[in-house]
Amino acid sequence: MATLCRNCPIRKRRIFAPMTRREVAFMERFKAGEMSVDAGTTLLIEGSNSPQLFTVLSGMGLRYKTMPEGRRQVVNFVLPGDFVGLQAGVMREMQHSVEASTPMRLCVFRRDELWSLFRDHPERAFDLTWLAAVEEHFLGESLAALGQLDAIERIARAFVKFHDHGQALDLVTGGEMRLPYTQQDLADALGLSVVHTNKTLRKLRDQQVASWQNGKLRVLSYERLCDLGQLDPERVPLQRPLI
């Protein structure tokens, strides 16, 4: 039996904006059920018009676009609390695919209820827009990273983001965080070749800044990492709504 939203395992994390009891109650109606998938499953596929909206409860994945020549751009990494499928919800169809990198547990919503969300729950509708704006913000940041930073800076920045996001979600234990991706995934996200990504990772390891081996990310010098990634180590992570 699916968990009730009021007992949602991730709702209380401080990264998420708090919800009123009434909102939680509506979400329970909006929720269609839960779904578990194996690592490697494609949840949503580019060009499809999937009838489902998900919130990630656990596990990690990635969003990507494929180019005509077979190259792939990883748009971002999907972590618990992320909402996927909004594009198909409001536009005709998905413009990217979403794939599970680990087994994932997902909260499934009824797309046909999306309209009632807008009609009857303006606060939630507002949150949805907020979410889309936050997403847009992150994409803008990634764009700036690809456009303006070199390889080591991009990787450093990505690691800082992972680390912070992981911290906010309590995914960091003993200074380590599980990053279930391949170097190819990271390379495709940062617009680098695997080979160069690999060599750059080695540099970060050699300089004792951060290491990522056996699927575990270990930040050795948060200072240096932020410095490389051109991020302010003091910046406050922005809160976002959970749908």
Added chain:
Amino acid sequence: MATLCRNCPIRKRRIFAPMTRREVAFMERFKAGEMSVDAGTTLLIEGSNSPQLFTVLSGMGLRYKTMPEGRRQVVNFVLPGDFVGLQAGVMREMQHSVEASTPMRLCVFRRDELWSLFRDHPERAFDLTWLAAVEEHFLGESLAALGQLDAIERIARAFVKFHDHGQALDLVTGGEMRLPYTQQDLADALGLSVVHTNKTLRKLRDQQVASWQNGKLRVLSYERLCDLGQLDPERVPLQRPLI
């Protein structure tokens, strides 16, 4: 005296989704007035919490982020029909700046009415989310371009986008479209240096594919341009809502 929305000069363009009479009526209440600015004006500034939302009626501009080292990433180019300021509307503050590249005329909305839009006009609220999703889609495309394409391909793609967008807005006259940007602007958008951008533009000119001089873009071979930009020349431009 400001134009009434029912007479809005850009509403009828086919790129925009049609509006019901009731929606138009609401927009007239939502609208606070109009504003005209000179070229070079900064409309919104990164980190500020501007109280205004705009829809561009005429003129062009650009959205950009500045990096700590003084580099700049142009996030996208702002054309008539674009809605700016949504980020400040739903999040704390703007994450990017918006600057006018030509004189611009803007439709100004009251931010404090944003909430009533969500409360009383779910269809418009939906459109706002739709808009955010469309925006996100475009950023994803740009990300893929920066990550996966080389200089000539990126520029070709940018030109195709400009050309199509311009066509949809009736900005192309006599095979020419006014592009009031500097090569530095384009370079900052595509993650290239001005020098290399310049040399690549020359290649496109020499190969009779496209030329951009004196602020005028001239597409000589749409076929070749799409081919270079890895875009399907037959793809349908996606419709979007006008706010």
Added chain:
DNA sequence: CGGGCTCTTGACACAAGTCAAATCGCGTGG
């Protein structure tokens, strides 16, 4: 034990950046 992914490293090629200088265009002021 073998096949297929990843990950790693080295050698080499090439796209793109940097530096520098000349030219062009345009608005301003003498």
Added chain:
DNA sequence: CCACGCGATTTGACTTGTGTCAAGAGCCCG
């Protein structure tokens, strides 16, 4: 009306970051 100055555009010479190719090592799973 012309001289000046400033920003944008062009071009060449050189440097360097990153990609490609290739081959080997490690590892997991059947």
